[in-house]
Amino acid sequence: MPIVVERLRRVGLRPTRQRVALARLLFDGGDRHVTAEQLHGEALAAAIRVSLATVYNTLHQFTAASLMREVVVEPGRSYFDTNTDDHHHFFCESTGHLQDIPGELVRVGELPRPPAGAKIQRVDVIIRIRQDNRAPR
Amino acid sequence: MPIVVERLRRVGLRPTRQRVALARLLFDGGDRHVTAEQLHGEALAAAIRVSLATVYNTLHQFTAASLMREVVVEPGRSYFDTNTDDHHHFFCESTGHLQDIPGELVRVGELPRPPAGAKIQRVDVIIRIRQDNRAPR
DNA sequence: GTGATTGCAAATCTTTTGCACTAAA
DNA sequence: TTTAGTGCAAAAGATTTGCAATCAC
Numbered sequence: 001m002p003i004v005v006e007r008l009r010r011v012g013l014r015p016t017r018q019r020v021a022l023a024r025l026l027f028d029g030g031d032r033h034v035t036a037e038q039l040h041g042e043a044l045a046a047a048i049r050v051s052l053a054t055v056y057n058t059l060h061q062f063t064a065a066s067l068m069r070e071v072v073v074e075p076g077r078s079y080f081d082t083n084t085d086d087h088h089h090f091f092c093e094s095t096g097h098l099q100d101i102p103g104e105l106v107r108v109g110e111l112p113r114p115p116a117g118a119k120i121q122r123v124d125v126i127i128r129i130r131q132d133n134r135a136p137r
Numbered sequence: 138m139p140i141v142v143e144r145l146r147r148v149g150l151r152p153t154r155q156r157v158a159l160a161r162l163l164f165d166g167g168d169r170h171v172t173a174e175q176l177h178g179e180a181l182a183a184a185i186r187v188s189l190a191t192v193y194n195t196l197h198q199f200t201a202a203s204l205m206r207e208v209v210v211e212p213g214r215s216y217f218d219t220n221t222d223d224h225h226h227f228f229c230e231s232t233g234h235l236q237d238i239p240g241e242l243v244r245v246g247e248l249p250r251p252p253a254g255a256k257i258q259r260v261d262v263i264i265r266i267r268q269d270n271r272a273p274r
Numbered sequence: 275g276t277g278a279t280t281g282c283a284a285a286t287c288t289t290t291t292g293c294a295c296t297a298a299a
Numbered sequence: 300t301t302t303a304g305t306g307c308a309a310a311a312g313a314t315t316t317g318c319a320a321t322c323a324c
Contacts, residue, residue: 014297014298014299014304016297016303016304016305017297017305018304018305019304036288036289049306050306051305051306051307052306053291053305056289056290057290057305070212072209072210072211072212073209075209075215075313076212076213076287076288076289077287078212078289090252099252101249106245106249107244107245108243108244108245108262112238112242114264114266115236115266117268117269118266118267118268119266120265120266121230121265122264122265123263123264123265124261124262124263124264124265125260125261125262125263126260126261126263127259127260127261128258128260129251129252129256130255130258131255132254132255151278151322151323151324152323153278153280153323154280155279155280172313173313186281187280187281188280188281188282190280190281190282190315191280193313193314193315194279194280194315212288212289213288213289213312213313214313215313215314277322277323277324278321278322278323278324279322279323280319280320280322281318281320281321282317282318282319283316283317283318284316285315286313286316287312287314287315288311288313289311289312289313290309290310290311292308292309292310293306293308294305294306294307295304295305295306296303296304296305296306297303297304297305298301298303298304299300299301
């Protein structure tokens with residue numbers, strides 16, 4: 001039985017045609033960062049008939065099932081990341097490009113304790129960069 | 138001459154009625170985190186006639202002028218922070234509340250070097266927390 | 275006066291929703 | 300069958316824009 005199908009079953013999601021196809025696009029390559037719009041475009045390009053609404057649903061379901069996570073770096077656009085390991089990000093403000101930084105490379109020492117009654121969910125480190133605009137020769 | 142007016146002049150913004158009033162709301166108290174919608178509400182409550190569009194413009198102008206900065210923690214909503222010092226944030230996913238963490242309290246060691254040709258703009262550390270939902274006694 | 279700024283309403287963009295239709299089990 | 304999942308188009312939010320009216324200098 002296809003790996004993707006099992007993977008979906010394990011997290012309680014019916015392996016529908018759309019979910020399987022999107023999962024393949026997402027997880028078959030290496031780690032990826034996509035927006036819903038992008039993934040929808042890829043699906044269409046790959047002749048997978050799926051609506052944008054379903055892409056949104058699917059991304060959120062995958063995220064809820066911990067198959068991926070959401071990265072918020074820009075107002076008004078969400079990125080979904082297929083890497084669920086502990087890690088951080090470079091975000092290029094010029095290009096909108098996201099790049100993983102392995103968790104071990106960033107040492108966040110001495111977290112202040114959270115306000116009373118609150119539990120830490122996750123620590124996001126976003127290194128915002130900008131491309132030098134020296135004209136390329 | 139009023140301090141706010143000078144402050145706006147120094148960054149090249151005409152001290153219009155709306156800008157001065159918004160600046161007072163923003164900078165007269167301590168450090169603040171507001172959304173455009175919130176600030177607009179406060180302005181109206183304070184009998185300051187200003188449109189939402191102008192609030193957006195003003196927040197972006199203040200941000201461009203380094204009087205404040207934008208904090209992106211949730212898809213679909215921008216917070217503006219009157220604290221321009223080097224610092225980080227707690228973000229409570231239950232309440233949408235932001236709280237500053239002084240920069241010194243978070244030691245981010247050993248930044249990986251950014252991709253070639255890119256310059257670090259800023260490092261954002263967001264500690265996502267969630268309120269325990271133990272019923273309060 | 276003159277050019278910057280504002281207000282309004284319409285437009286835009288991303289994301290969500292309602293509901294009839296389709297498909298997995 | 301039965302219930303979950305999908306597609307479409309409409310709705311919902313947040314934010315931006317175009318342009319005439321208004322204000323600071």
